Amino acid sequence: xxxxxxxxxxxxxxxxxxxxxxxxxxxxxxxxxxxxxxxxxxxxxxxxxxxxxxxxxxxxxxxxxxxxxxxxxxxxxxxxxxxxxxxxxxxxxxxxxxxxxxxxxxxxxxxxxxxxxxxxxxxxxxxxxxxxxxxxxxxxxxxxxxxxxxxxxxxxxxxxxxxxxxxxxxxxxxxxxxxxxxxxxxxxxxxxxxxxxxxxxxxxxxxxxxxxxxxxxxxxxxxxxxxxxxxxxxxxxxxxxxxxxxxxxxxxxxxxxxxxxxxxxxxxxxx
Numbered sequence: 001x002x003x004x005x006x007x008x009x010x011x012x013x014x015x016x017x018x019x020x021x022x023x024x025x026x027x028x029x030x031x032x033x034x035x036x037x038x039x040x041x042x043x044x045x046x047x048x049x050x051x052x053x054x055x056x057x058x059x060x061x062x063x064x065x066x067x068x069x070x071x072x073x074x075x076x077x078x079x080x081x082x083x084x085x086x087x088x089x090x091x092x093x094x095x096x097x098x099x100x101x102x103x104x105x106x107x108x109x110x111x112x113x114x115x116x117x118x119x120x121x122x123x124x125x126x127x128x129x130x131x132x133x134x135x136x137x138x139x140x141x142x143x144x145x146x147x148x149x150x151x152x153x154x155x156x157x158x159x160x161x162x163x164x165x166x167x168x169x170x171x172x173x174x175x176x177x178x179x180x181x182x183x184x185x186x187x188x189x190x191x192x193x194x195x196x197x198x199x200x201x202x203x204x205x206x207x208x209x210x211x212x213x214x215x216x217x218x219x220x221x222x223x224x225x226x227x228x229x230x231x232x233x234x235x236x237x238x239x240x241x242x243x244x245x246x247x248x249x250x251x252x253x254x255x256x257x258x259x260x261x262x263x264x265x266x267x268x269x270x271x
Contacts, residue, residue: 006081019044042068046078048063049065062100114257119254126144150215154218164196170200174202199236220247
């Protein structure tokens with residue numbers, strides 16, 4: 001069984017967010033235990049598993065994502081990685097529809113090599129800044145927002161320097177969100193991007209995620225409202241870093257980026 005490691009939202013190898021990708025040739029998924037064991041062995045933020053669906057239905061592929069410790073409801077970078085593998089191997093072209101826990105998602109390949117994901121926009125709701133979260137981050141918090149089904153706590157910080165300089169107490173963040181804590185600020189003047197962010201997800205086994213596509217379904221409406229533009233570029237300022245172009249389309253958010261396959265091998269521990 002072929003297994004690939006793909007750097008997503010990456011312009012070059014060893015940047016962006018790496019994801020494992022397994023395209024299955026069965027009409028169903030293997031057992032949850034097997035999927036979780038493979039994801040733990042790959043030991044990246046997410047490993048994506050996909051199998052083809054019969055023609056004529058509402059989707060082309062079924063898709064699931066696992067961290068090393070649990071299955072997640074939505075993952076942007078591993079979806080981008082999966083679409084990249086489908087297109088670069090000639091398995092698919094144009095637009096691909098996936099059915100997943102969070103509903104139907106589509107990806108579209110463009111002639112310039114970019115891929116666009118069509119994801120549900122996260123509904124933002126202003127919230128009180130939770131007691132203790134600023135201490136866990138080590139920085140003051142300007143505002144807080146819930147993100148509905150996404151399950152993240154979105155926190156606005158003073159500036160890009162503050163976001164980049166955080167050294168959080170990850171255990172201290174555990175109590176503050178169902179999935180993770182995403183921090184953000186406006187980009188420094190003159191930057192090639194509009195806003196910066198970082199994402200901390202200790203509750204699903206990831207202290208810091210390099211580039212979180214799904215978090216941008218909340219970041220897009222947040223910054224579009226402040227900057228007055230529906231099309232923006234975000235930089236997730238992790239050690240690996242990556243750019244995500246966002247386009248707000250009402251209840252849908254388009255996320256565009258590039259991907260690079262860095263490992264193409266064989267998984268010997270088959271089902």
